[in-house]
Amino acid sequence: MKTLPSVDAVIVGGGWAGLLMAKELGSRTSLNIVVLERGPSRGPSGYATDMDELDYSIRLRMMQDLSKETVTLRHDVTQRAQPLRQHGSFLPGSGVGGSGEH
Amino acid sequence: MRRRHFLTLSAATLGGVLVYSLDRKASLLAAQHKAVRVPLRFFTETEALIVAAAASSIFPSDDTGPGALEAGVAIFIDRQLAGPYGRDRFRYTQPPFEDAPRELGYQGSATPRQIYREGLKGLQGFHLLASAAQDDALRKIESTVFFSLLRQNTIEGMFCDPMHGGNAGMIGWQLVGFPGPRMSNFDEVDKYYGKAFRPKPMSLRQTTGANVRPSEDES
Numbered sequence: 571m572k573t574l575p576s577v578d579a580v581i582v583g584g585g586w587a588g589l590l591m592a593k594e595l596g597s598r599t600s601l602n603i604v605v606l607e608r609g610p611s612r613g614p615s616g617y618a619t620d621m622d623e624l625d626y627s628i629r630l631r632m633m634q635d636l637s638k639e640t641v642t643l644r645h646d647v648t649q650r651a652q653p654l655r656q657h658g659s660f661l662p663g664s665g666v667g668g669s670g671e672h
Numbered sequence: 673m674r675r676r677h678f679l680t681l682s683a684a685t686l687g688g689v690l691v692y693s694l695d696r697k698a699s700l701l702a703a704q705h706k707a708v709r710v711p712l713r714f715f716t717e718t719e720a721l722i723v724a725a726a727a728s729s730i731f732p733s734d735d736t737g738p739g740a741l742e743a744g745v746a747i748f749i750d751r752q753l754a755g756p757y758g759r760d761r762f763r764y765t766q767p768p769f770e771d772a773p774r775e776l777g778y779q780g781s782a783t784p785r786q787i788y789r790e791g792l793k794g795l796q797g798f799h800l801l802a803s804a805a806q807d808d809a810l811r812k813i814e815s816t817v818f819f820s821l822l823r824q825n826t827i828e829g830m831f832c833d834p835m836h837g838g839n840a841g842m843i844g845w846q847l848v849g850f851p852g853p854r855m856s857n858f859d860e861v862d863k864y865y866g867k868a869f870r871p872k873p874m875s876l877r878q879t880t881g882a883n884v885r886p887s888e889d890e891s
Binding site: 618619620622623624625628629630631635636637640643645649650652653654655656658 | 766770777
């Protein structure tokens with residue numbers, strides 16, 4: 571197992587909550603902070619050149635990869651919860667920025 | 673390796689290059705194309721002919737403009753199915769598979785590839801039928817998962833960026849007056865102030881000059 575350098579705080583997930591906490595901790599304290607994000611890091615050029623409508627707006631490539639992890643849902647307690655197999659109205663994001671990115 | 677299949681698009685179906693004048697009236701230039709043989713990635717030749725005919729019934733060509741046949745929708749669907757979308761690379765596909773309320777979305781285990789392979793078995797000889805009989809055949813399957821996928825993919829293939837194999841010659845975009853993924857209209861605002869601005873459509877690759885890779889070309 572690889573041992574990573576020790577830091578004061580590790581934030582898991584670089585979305586709305588994680589990045590705001592990192593920013594506040596980073597600017598208000600002297601703590602060393604690492605943010606872990608499983609998705610890719612995208613820069614402005616990625617948006618300008620890569621994001622085709624079919625792949626990103628229809629196939630939702632910026633959203634969480636549901637083949638690896640998803641949620642289950644039901645509308646009330648009498649129903650049996652079912653997995654969210656493809657994205658619907660709920661769009662969890664992936665990549666630095668998380669759901670705040672799209 | 674399987675025998676290589678091709679879909680032959682005749683010069684007649686390609687119909688020449690479509691141009692739109694500013695008043696949005698479509699006019700077809702004389703067809704000068706020779707027949708084009710496009711190598712297939714997923715379908716057999718017969719399957720591709722059926723898909724092309726079915727897509728054309730869903731989005732026909734008529735006097736308002738070209739349809740799915742001219743836009744290459746069958747080629748688009750073939751490439752989508754050959755790529756990660758076709759094998760459900762991005763969908764949650766673990767069991768158990770149970771009946772669920774409709775609003776929870778498709779809960780089945782079949783991938784788009786399997787849905788098409790199975791669905792096309794029910795449309796054998798479809799491409800040989802007369803137009804009215806084709807419509808009847810589609811009406812019979814219109815509540816199936818296969819048909820809703822075929823309908824959705826037909827629309828996608830009409831209006832996708834041409835790098836995906838559909839919307840050939842950007843004819844779908846010309847039909848609806850969509851100029852393509854323009855990054856900015858900053859320079860045009862003053863130039864066309866008070867006047868209609870209808871730019872010639874440009875694809876993502878033409879706009880950016882970058883060789884954007886569609887997801888179906890990924891392994």
